[in-house]
Amino acid sequence: MRRKNPADAVRQAGSGPTRPARRRLSAGLLAFVSLALVGGGSLMVAGPAQADVTDGLVLRYKLDETSGTVAHDSSGNGRDGTVNGTVDWKGASGLSFNGSNTYVKVPDNIMAGLNSITVDFDVWIDPAMGKPYFFYGFGNTSGSNGNGYLFATGNAFHASVSMTDYTAKQDIWPSNTSYQLARGMWKHVTYTQTGTTGILYENGVEKARKSNLTITPGAIGGGTTTADYIGRSLYANDQYFKGRMRDFRVYDRALPAAEVRAVANETEEEWAQVQALASHNQALDVFQDPTVGPVIIFPSDYTGDIDNLEAPPNWTDGYGNAPTSWPTPTTARSPQFTVGQISTIQDAVMTAVQPEDGSTNYRLNIYYDGMHDQVVAQTDAPSSITDPLATQYAGQLVVKSDAVASGKCAPHQTAMAESLGENAAPASGTNDVTTQLQWQQVQALADYNCALTAFDDPNIGPVVIFPSDYTGDINDLTKPPGWTDQYGQVPVSWPSPTTAKSPQFTLAQIKGIQTAAVDQIAGASNDTTNYSVDVHYDGANDRVVVQTDAPSSVTDPLLTTYPNRVVIKPASTPTASDG
Structure with missing residues (x-):
């Protein structure tokens, strides 16, 4: 952008x-x-940087250390945690949990005396994470089982409290009990409880609520809890968490919705x-x-x-x-620029690089960089055009190369992929800014790396599908250089979508089916009928979908010619929002 x-x-x-x-x-x-x-x-x-909501903190582990085995408590309460197993600090990107032995032991009795609680943290779930697992579990164990605890997990996304084991747990579920927390991207999880009401949030948006709980956090174990873990279940047969966490907080109160969102x-x-x-x-x-x-x-x-x-x-x-x-x-x-002065430089650059007579076809992106107090022109124009500009506006104008990077798709590839692929976003949409931003990043990764499509898988999160003949490294996607969010900021981190190649399609093969479908359906149209047709690639099912109002007598030949590769669907009815 x-x-x-x-x-x-x-x-x-x-x-x-x-x-x-x-x-x-x-x-x-x-x-x-x-x-x-x-x-x-x-x-x-x-x-x-999270909001400065510190009232009622029991503990806060920023998990931004770079060495050692101590998760330092920055709340001022001295409740440092101990990292067990393999220790892999990622600085600002949190603590990495390897899924086999990494976990944080929180001091005993962390919920003692608490009638209300908030547990709040950032989490990145590895796409390879199995199930079942706990993000955290505060409570006790008996043999290989939990014995009174509070926990939350992402697969399926819910929280639970129990005075004994799973047979007596009280669950806080979303209305869709199969809802999974997306993997491969950062999520913010919050559980609050006060009195009989427990609420589970994703990125500050309420996802689940239960209003008839009978167990308070402080009642678990009578206040004595010796199995207080982050990244480890209280059941011996469950899996350890695999992924990353940062800024883990526990409060002695239920944060109201406005503070959770903040x-x-x-x-x-x-x-x-x-x-x-x-x-x-x-x-x-x-x-x-x-x-x-x-x-x-x-x-x-x-x-x-x-x-x-x-x-x-x-x-x-x-x-x-x-x-x-x-x-x-x-x-x-600005020490040196008025709006008029910037406009003058912009006009001069545009006149030289993109003259109105259309004699050149160079790319140009020109903007004011407030950080360095200079006008920046990104262009693939040759130095014979840009050098005189840099000399004329020395100290004010910086020219940067905008040559096509080796990993970037050719224009015809990008255009074809955009016309054939579906939007990269959850089918249910996004209702918070964090998720929306990360899906924009997933789409940017797919576009820049010449993917066929990207979509949301309800079990593993974002997935990017490449052509069957793709020669790049799908396990090491190139991040689009210079990409910023809508506020001009460079992302701190990028999602890590699951990647795969189509079992049966190259981009050219999909394009061939698209052409054949359009020819078949348009050829059947006449003065009294004008069938609609839309063709796109469905990465989740590895099929080319043809949406049309043409009858089966027109579309059946496509199914015969392309068995197990084409799906015919009714044309969607336009709505007012479709413009």
């Missing part, structure tokens, strides 16, 4: 009911940050709000500085008060939620 031109991003400021205070970044600090990054590498974004989606929510502030207040750019956090850059001649930005009135996020508070980004003016 490419950034908008800064001139296009500027909006007229309107009146607003509130004026959040903002920290100000001095020109000197801006220059220091810019020079440091120019000399030392590109902008690095830290791991997702903790789960704070990073994405904040960036949506920062972007809205930048746009509403006529900013040039917004970026994440690794030291001071979000930064908004304004034109050098900006006359507004950058220390007192207006919040856009009536703004809501993509799910219709109005902020209860606004973030406080650092603000600064």
Whole structure:
């Protein structure tokens, strides 16, 4: 996804009911940050910073250590955990659990005296994870069985409490009891319980609720629990967890829905709000500085008060939620650019690289980079065109190569795949920003690596399917260079979809079936009939689907010619949302 031109991003400021205070970044600090990054590498974004909800913390393991066997408790309560088995720290990407012996032993009696509880953490489930397993289990064991416990698992996604073993457990299930937590991508899981009500959340969105629980956390074991684990079940025959976890928290209260959502989606929510502030207040750019956090850059001649930005009135996020508070980004003016000066450079570059007479066909992406206070032109135009521009605007314009990378699909491959593949997203859609972002990344991986399609498998999560004759390494997909989310941020981590090759199709073979289907159905049309036809590849079933309103007398020859490769389905009825 490419950034908008800064001139296009500027909006007229309107009146607003509130004026959040903002920290100000001095020109000197801006220059220091810019020079440091120019000399030392590109902008690095830290791991997702969770909301600062600390009231009632019993323990908090950030799991961002780089060595040792101690999971440090940052709550201030001194309840450090001990990592057993194979220890594989991933820094900001959490602790890696190998599925055979890695687990964290939490101090005994972690739920003693608790009538209410919240257990909250980030989790990445390895696609190879078997079942059954526990994300965590707090309780006791008797022989090889659990004997009173609280646990949650992702396959199928639910939480449970019991005073004895599985025969007496009380489950908190989604309405769809077969629902699986997607694998190969980060998820945020929260379980809250107060009184008789237990609620299970995925990425801050309620997925399950039970309102007649009879077991409180503190009642388990009479307050004595000696098998308090993260990454290990309380049943000896269950599997150890395989994947990663980070920022594991336990509270002595049930977080309300607003706080659960804030903790789960704070990073994405904040960036949506920062972007809205930048746009509403006529900013040039917004970026994440690794030291001071979000930064908004304004034109050098900006006359507004950058220390007192207006919040856009009536703004809501993509799910219709109005902020209860606004973030406080650092603000600064560009040392050298007005909007007009940037537009002048843009016009000059576009005139040279993409003249209106169409005499050249070079790619061009031009934008203002607030982090380095420069205009960047990404293009595959030759140096004979770009060198004079770089000389004319020395210190203001940087030209970067946009040559096609070796792993990138050729234009005809991309166009064919996009026309034949289905959208990469869960059939049920997405209702939280974290999941939505990761599915965008899955689609970007599929597109960049010349896949046929990507889809959601309810048991293992994202799956990317490649042509049968694909020669690349499907186990080591190339991440699209320069890809950013809708707020211009480079992802901290990427999903790891399951990958496979089609057992029977190359892209050319699918294209051949598409052509044959269109010819067959269009050829049967006449002055009184005009059959519709849509052809796409169904990766989940490895079939080419032909959707049409043509009768079977027209479509049967396709089934005969392409046995076990073509499926005929009725044409879908257009809706108002289809445009």
